[in-house]
Amino acid sequence: MKYVLLLVLLYTVVPAHAQQDCKLNINVLVVEKHTGQPLFPVVVHIDELNATYETNEKGRVELGSICPGKYNFHFHSDGYEHYAEQVTITSSTELKFKLSHIEGVLDEVTIADAREQTLLQAKDGMDSKQIAANSGKSLGDMLQAVNGVTVISNGATIAKPVIHGMHSNRIVMLNNGVRQEDQQWGGEHAPNIDPFLANSLEVIKGAASVKYGTDAIGGVILVEPAPLRATQGTDAELNLAGLSNNRMGVASAMVNHNFKKLTPLSIRLQGTYKKGGNYRIPGYWVANTGVEENNYSAAAAWRKQHYGAEVFYSHFNTNLGVYRGSHTGNEADKLAAVNSDTPLVPADFTYELKRPRQHVEHDLGKAKMYLESSLGTWHATYAYQQNFRQEYDVQRVETDRAQLNLTLNTQTFNLNLEHRQIWKLKGEAGFDGIYQENFIQNGDRVFLPNYRSKGAAAYLIERYRAHDWTFEGGLRYDYRWYEAFNPEGSKQQVVRYEYHFNNLSGTFGATKKLSDKWQLSTILSNAWRAPQANELFSAGLHQGAARIELGNKNLQPERSYNLNIESKNTLGKKLSTEISLYTQYIQNYVYLEPGADLLTISGYFKTFNYQQTNAQLSGTDLSAMYNWNAYLKSNFMASFLFARNVTAHDWVILMPADRLSLSTTYTRDISPGLKECYISADAKFVFHQWRIPANFDQVDFPRPPAGYFLADVSVGTTLEAGKQPLYMSLTVMNLFNQKYRDYLDAFRYFINQPGTNVVLRVRVPVSFNNKKSS
């Protein structure tokens, strides 16, 4: 807190003479080399700004608030040579770039901008700046900055993203272009991805099966690393973070290199280490909630003009504790814990992890090749993933053994052709294959059956772009086969089950530019999801919830039909707004219905059966950005969700409450060595969730917690010592040490959410002179 005051004083004492430096306006014009015709759409990527733009119909991009310096521009456009140029900018100017046409070449989105073209779907995300400002958080927690995304959590250590009320196996995560398969079906199974890998996070809200395959009912999260170096030399970046609440330290480093003697080859090495102890809620330590994580990854790419290949390998390894008091022996134990105002398990601070705890390792290996031919650009991607998950339960007898050793092996293959423009149609077609095995070790806890799954799919997506209209349509056919081996009865005889699912999904969207400042999109999309092994076969105690969940072998696939209308509007220089309205009808929506109480030797448990109904989830995400002046900016976000069980004419249980947030940032350069100093205040208000089903009290106790208000403040600056920048920031989360509980937190029965957390972050990018290049 002292530091905050000190910095605030600095702001008021230091005469702020505004820097004229970073006020340059650059007009970029891109034309055809021979005819001089303006080109649109051209993707313009600027390395130093780490930003991607698209030219308008006049072939222009306007860049404001640019600092003098050297910039590497990359240009991609359908049917034109990929073009890169380094430009030194000293004053406001117009820059003209000429692209030459080549026969039979499509945009190779792979080379400089890692962002694949996605559907015209409601998209939102976080850029590298926002990711850096949230470093040290888990991926799930980080994504809460995106409007319409919330989390389902187990205290402060396990957080999973929820998009428009859907999570776990209704969301697909793409880690570096590969479907992450990490047993994401469990509420306490956080995504096994290192957020430091990400240069951008993109969230596609709403059904998106056509491009991303099955399960993408709620949406898709794309974790995209920065592209590998395209120019010679070496660069590196070091990220450090310290968090006061659980005394956590985080260090992450990345090195990129492009060889001088072997220009097509670029490599990257990256690693992260993170360790934290018990976290603190107002007044108490929370027993056994430490976390340790170490991750590393390596990537290499070989890129020639018209073909290339890349390999990527990442390893994720985490150990995390689960609050001892969240595991209760029966319904009566749970009620006693719920009715206690204080945590029933006392604790001090420690880094030590005891049972119950989890250990997860996720390995991902990927090989990708691309090739430009007369038809278009071909991509072939093969990936192998292994997820190994161990759960250490509380045991009567001392043992080193984990009570659950789950292994999930997944192989995925994708072949994709982005065909060259035919008439005014541009698009892609492809084939997807998946093979998966999930199995336990003999002697493990009875949990869910071993299963095998195979799937194949073919898809086609076409885009038609006219003057101010863009239309897009897509179709996909999926086939999925499952076999499961379920031990049943008192003799635990293995019974084999076989399932076949096949589905057609589609999407259609249109975007109209009503003016330069106003764009309107409408998207109809569809997705499906096959029931998962846990929904079909569960027959055991869910320890974290002290309840017994019973699978249903007759579940049908879920199908979702999604309509999304989005308006993006810039009103003058000061205000811009985004309004998104969505409604999604889900046929055969799988949910848990309370059943009879079950007597065991430990006493009574509530039981829940997997059932299906039809549901309709509708809502809106609103955001507005207002620039008060050159330095002061405000950003307002609101999201509302109405989730109805259509069949029962009732609300759907366990849906995120409505929320509002407002953040205001003041940014100013103070001196040449002290740039982009900012101070920001964020306020978030989450409403009480009153939309609960009529039978709520039979299902759950207590009722959803009260609404809450949270305030965060943050100060940060860029220090420039010579040519070496250093970014640092200090953030105070939950400034007022607010006691609150969140409806989607599994620990809400037992304990409050974390108290104040002071986070210090330092980021040092290092650029080496290329003389030492090998």
Place this chain on the structure above:
Amino acid sequence: MKKIVSIVCSMLIMSVILTACKKTPIDNPQPVQQELITTIRLNVTNSSGFNKSFNYKVLNGFNSSEPGIKLVEDVELLPATEYNVEVTVLNEADTPAQNITDEIISENTEHLFLHQSLPETGAGSIAFSDGNKDDNGAPFNRTVKFTTGAAGDGTLIVTLKHQPTNKNANTPDEAGGETDAQAIFPIYLK
């Protein structure tokens, strides 16, 4: 076109190789019920030569959609009499049945037996005393003295708690921790 074919083929071969060389037998999973308890047995003796066992047993319950099968023996004792009671804990789902009591004794600092009588006093009640202690001298109560009240009917609840937060508790709620097993015996004092 040749390049494309070669790329796709090489990938296909790679995936086949990887699939072929990682063969795990997954069609015969053999999970086990962890540390299963099925039975709480009271061995009741007294100086007058009384010697009987009473069982409370629940089979199933977990890992099946069928409700547990409960077998309870009525506890018939004389009113206003002292008895020495020893609790044993068994897993009778395995053959031969496993006696888990020794395990619990070896972990006695982490466990607590609780005895409750309904009604607490008067006809059909039982008073408890002289519960044995754990290695730290805190209550463990695996062996305990019953003093029966006046003639009548009542209920006896025996609870085994794991990692209780309060070793001096008299009720499961006060004790905290996790319920490992709970037996509810009908009591007939006549």
